[in-house]
Amino acid sequence: MQQRPPKLTEIAERLDISAATVSNALSGKGRVSADLAKRIREMADELGYVPSLSARALRTGLTGVIGLVLPDIGNPLFPQIAQAIENAATDAGLGVLIADSRGSIKAQTEAIRHLKDHGVDGMIVVPRRGTRVGDIGCPVAMIDSPSTPGNTVSADHWGGGFLLGEHLAALGHRKILLIGNHRNSIVQNDRLGGVRAALAAATTQTIWLDSPSMASGDGFDATHWYADGYTAFVTVSDLQALNVLTHLQNAGIGVPAMASVSGFDDLMFASVVTPALTTVRMDMPAVADIAIAALKQAIETRAAADSQTVKAARDRVPMTLVVRRSTGPTQQEEGKKPAFTKTSEGELDR
C-alpha cells in the first residue's frame, strides 16, 4: 500500500501549531509545555508518525547508522560478533551496516570507504590480523587484542587461557601440547601465553601450524604426540580442536578417556560433538556493549574533538571457561552443561 507516511508538518497542522514546536516536543528537548508535548506525542502516535531519517540526517549530519567491518564474514566467530553488535546497536537506536573486508587489506580499506560513503556515523572494526586502521574521518572502535595499539575493547584472552591452563593442571595433566595457527597472531599468543603461565609446573610444548616445518609434510599429527606422552591438547580455536578431536577418535584414541582436547570461542558445534568440547568463551555481549557505548559517546562529542580512534575504554572483558566432557585423562570431570544459550539448532535449516 506504500501509504505516504505522515510527516511532521502534518502533526503541526492538525494541532495548529508550528513544526518547530512539534520537533522540539518529539525530541524531548523540553522547550515545550508538558501539556502540549503530551498532545503532540499522542497525535504523532495516532498518525503513526515515523521521522524521516534522511531528512534528519541531512539536517544534523548524523545518520544513526554505524558500520561493522569484519575481516571475513565467513569467519565462524562472526555470528557471535554480529549478533552481539546488532543487539547492542539496536538497543542504542543505531542501525548496523555490514562490510566484509574479505581477502585483502585493500579490501578492508575499500570496505571502510564504502561504509563512509554510505554515511555511517562511526564504525566498529575487527581488523585483519596485523592491520592498523588510520584516521578515517569518523569515530572508530576497534575490537582486537588488549595488546594491540589502538584497541578499544577486547576479551581478556590471556586470562581466558590462564583459566584453561589451571583447569588442565587441576585435572592432573603433566604433558600438554599447545597448538596455534599463526605464530604472529597477537590473540593466539595471548591465549597460549595464559595457558602456559598456568601450567608452569607441567611440561608444555607449543607448535605453530604456520611454521615452515609444519607447512611441509602432512602437517600436524596428534597421535604422534599422544604416543610421546602428551595427554592434553590445547588449541587456539574450537575449529582446530574439532580437527584434533576427530583425528584422535579416528585413530582409536578415546576422548576424554585417554586424551583431553580443548579450544576457544565456544563455536556453535562445540556442544554438539561427542564428547562435547571444553572451551573458553568470550562475553561477546559485554564486548559489544562497550564498543557501542564508546562509539556512541565519540559520535556525540565528535563536534568538539577531532574524530579519532575511540580509546576511551580499552576494556578487557573477562572470559569464561566452559567445562564440558573432553577433560581427561582420567575422566574426573562429569562435565557441567553450560548455562548460556547455545546457537539454536532448531533454526539450522528450515
Added chain:
Amino acid sequence: MQQRPPKLTEIAERLDISAATVSNALSGKGRVSADLAKRIREMADELGYVPSLSARALRTGLTGVIGLVLPDIGNPLFPQIAQAIENAATDAGLGVLIADSRGSIKAQTEAIRHLKDHGVDGMIVVPRRGTRVGDIGCPVAMIDSPSTPGNTVSADHWGGGFLLGEHLAALGHRKILLIGNHRNSIVQNDRLGGVRAALAAATTQTIWLDSPSMASGDGFDATHWYADGYTAFVTVSDLQALNVLTHLQNAGIGVPAMASVSGFDDLMFASVVTPALTTVRMDMPAVADIAIAALKQAIETRAAADSQTVKAARDRVPMTLVVRRSTGPTQQEEGKKPAFTKTSEGELDR
C-alpha cells in the same frame, strides 16, 4: 581531520556552471555535452567529491540501503548467506543493514519495522520457519524453500537431496537412515524427499528428532541403528551430521569404513573433521545475486506498481554434492577435495 567534504555546488562554482548541470553530468543522465561532462568528472575526482547520500535520499526517497533479516544471526549458515548478500549488494551499489529476528515471530516483525524506520529501500528476508511476511510497504525478496508461497529464490533442496541419494545408492548402501530435526520444516522435507526418491530401491527409514518419541528418553542413538544394519546416515544439516559422526566414532564405529555419514550446507567445519563430511552445498552467491537483482528491479519499478513481495524470479538454484571421505561402507571413494573456497581457517582468531 574530518574535513568538510566538498559538495556539489563547489564543483559548480569552480567550473562556473550550475549545480543542475553538475548533477546531470555526474549521474550520467546524458543531458550534458560530453566535453563538459568530462571536465566535471575530473573536477569531482580532484576534489574527492562524494555525494551526500542523505541529501539524495531526502530528495529521491531512496536510500540505497537494503535490509537483511535473518531468523537468527547465530545460525551457522548465516555467514554464508550474509557474505553472499553483502557481496552481491556491494556490487550493486547497495548497503546492507542487518537485523536479527532472534527468538520470536514478534522479534521478526520488530526487526522489519526497525529496518523500515531506518529507511531501507527494500529487504531480503530469510523468514522464520512457518512464517509469512505480509506487505510491509517496501519490496521484499524472500529466500526460502521453493515450495513456500511467496518465495523469491531458493536452492533446489529436493534436487540436492536426490544427488546425495544417488551417490549413496551407487556406493551400495541398502539400509539408509534419514534424520530430520523438524518434521514440519519445508526445507528439511524437501531435502529428505529428494534423498528418498533416489533411494527408492533401497530400504530407508526417516526419523524426526522433534517427534514426541524422540523428545522423550535420551533421544537418538546412532549405534542402535547401526546394529540394526543401517550403514548410511543422512542428516538434514552438517551440524547434525557432526553429532552423528562423533557419536559413532566415540562408540568405536569407524567412519567411513563401517558407516557413512552425510549432511547438508557445507558448514565451515565439514572439511575440517576427520573424516571430512560429505555434504550438499547450495550456491549462495547465485541465490544472493538473484535475490538482489529481483529486489533492485522491484525498487526501481516501485513507483508504478504497488510494493509487494518480489515474485518475479522464483528461481530454484541447483545444489552441489560435495563428496569427501565419509562415504563408506566399503570405502570405495577416495574423496576428492572440494574445489570451492572453504572458510579461511587463518582468520579464525587473530
Added chain:
DNA sequence: CTGAAAGCGCTTACAG
C-alpha cells in the same frame, strides 16, 4: 513557552 525562517545537499521538472 512558541513560532517564522533559514538551510542541510541534492535532483527534477521546467524554461530557455
Added chain:
DNA sequence: CTGAAAGCGCTTACAG
C-alpha cells in the same frame, strides 16, 4: 545543451 528555482522533511538558532 545549460540554468534558475523549487522542494524533499527535518532541526536549529533566533526572536518574541
